[in-house]
Amino acid sequence: MSARQWFNVHSWAGLFVGALLFVTCLSGTLATLSHELEYLSDSQFRAISDSGDTDFAAIERTLNTHYPGAQVMYLTRHKQDYLATEVQLKIQGSFRFVYVDGATGALLGEGPWARISRFLRNWHMTLSMGWTGKLIITSLSLLLVVLLVSSLYVYRQWWRHFLKRPAALTLSKRNSWSDWHKLLGLWSYWFILVMALTGLWYLVEHGLQTAKIDHYVAPPPAVTQLANQNEKSTRPPLTLSAAYQAAKQAFPSLDIRYISYPQHSHQAIQIRGYNDDILLRLRANKVYLHPATGAVLGIQKGEQLPLVPRLKDTADPLHFGNFAGLGTKLIWAFFGALMTFVSGAGVVMGWLRVRRKTSAIRWLGVSGVIAIALVLASVVATSMSFSVRNVPAQLFSPVLGVEK
Known part of the structure; x- marks a missing residue:
């Protein structure tokens, strides 16, 4: 392909759903520091x-x-x-x-x-549109791959320009936007690559989940056996402190950070935490407990995970940068902001290139109008739904304030 053809591919990928890509980058950047x-x-x-x-x-x-x-x-x-x-x-x-x-x-x-x-989580992950929204968002990873590959051909001898001084940014001058688009794109290339790869994994994962293909570690046999018994316990559920003590005794090195109670007495309590593993999310290490007796039903260790489950539990820390404290979260947020600017600058450049020849609606085309409509719809849908949280009708958990 010629340089011109690569440029056309790059422009098409960036403008195809430019507004949606920009908002996804923005919401992801904010989501990285949402708790902060x-x-x-x-x-x-x-x-x-x-x-x-x-x-x-x-x-x-x-x-x-x-x-x-x-x-x-x-x-x-x-x-x-x-x-x-x-x-x-x-x-x-x-x-x-x-x-x-x-x-x-x-x-x-x-x-x-x-x-x-x-x-921010609902908006970034699914546009608050459920299965369809997640498919749309994860499919953007394919566009990122196209943008990354084509940019290497569009920006000739890119490796020489990391320290090139850009022109002063002027809103109406396409060349100044181009300078900043290229410079910040170079410096954030590694980060965009990480987002593309993890996004591709989320797309594959979405497909596996839709097809109901098992791709994670199955619960221990004792957990399945307990579930199959489907018997109501005559004993009260385990207290928080008792669950913690039982899990800590079974898995002494586990830094316990999460306790989940089941809905029924034939389901296990899950205790999750960190175990000095590299790039693994919370659920990679867990202890399953009998919800009434505290008996250990099984232990899962992140270091023993097979390849696919390991990828599944590594994707989130890599995508959001929350694997090494506030420092990495700030780094991810900074480069996320650069990625957001690069995405927005590409759209601005595209408009400045054609604004004297056509109207904004014709320039946007069908895909652009749909992208903007999706963005607006996602804001409305998220605003209406993010406060909704249903609780289970039944819960096998201690009633607080009751003498044991």
């Missing part, structure tokens, strides 16, 4: 202590005191210890977030399901 945005917005999202130790007994006492009659669905302590520990409660058939200090159990506040991180 919450941290800045309200003191209830801020931990008091910077200790990495979690006092489950103290958290349990706080919940028993302040939320009698409620039940715990999940408890999550973020990898970043400056963030509040989140407890998801079922209170009289409704949902409530409770925020506590992980190290001391002190109550920090409470709130609904709707919050900044939920809005």
Whole structure:
């Protein structure tokens, strides 16, 4: 292909759904620091202590005191210890977030399901359009691959231009936008490549899930056996602190950050955490417990995962940069901002090139109009749905404030 043909391919890929690509980059950048945005917005999202130790007994006492009659669905302590520990409660058939200090159990506040991180997550992952939205978003990874490959042919001898000084950015001058588009594209190339590869994995994963093809580690046999028994327990459910102690004894090196209660007594409690693995998300390491007796039903270790499950649990840390604390999150957010600018600058350049020859609607074409319509629809859909959180009718979890 000639340089001109590569340029046409590059322009087509960038402008085909330019508005949608820009918004996806923007929402992903904000989602990377969504919990930090919450941290800045309200003191209830801020931990008091910077200790990495979690006092489950103290958290349990706080919940028993302040939320009698409620039940715990999940408890999550973020990898970043400056963030509040989140407890998801079922209170009289409704949902409530409770925020506590992980190290001391002190109550920090409470709130609904709707919050900044939920809005950004729904918007970025699926446009709040379910299966179709996820397919649209993950398919953008194919366009990113086309853009990355074609850019190497469009920008001749690109390796010589990392330190080239760009022209002063002028809104009406296409050449100045082009200089910044090329320079920032070069410096963020590695990052765009990571986004493209992880996006491709999400696309493949979406296909596997749609086709109902198993591609993750099956639960341990004891968990399946318990589920098949389908018997109601006559014993009360395990308390938070008891579940923690049982899991810690079974998996001493596990830094426990998550406890999930089941809906029924024939389902397992899941305890998740980190185990000094590289680039693995929280669920890679877990302990399955009997919800009433605390007996260990199985242990999953991230270091023992086969290739495909390993890829599945590595994609998120690589995509959002949350694998090494605030430092990597800031790096990901910075290069995400560069990627957003590169995407937006490409659209601006395309318009400046043809604005004297055609109208904006004709330039956008059918695909451009659809992309803008999708963006607008996604904002409306997310605004309407991100506050919705249904709670299970039944939950096998201790009733808080009741004497054991």
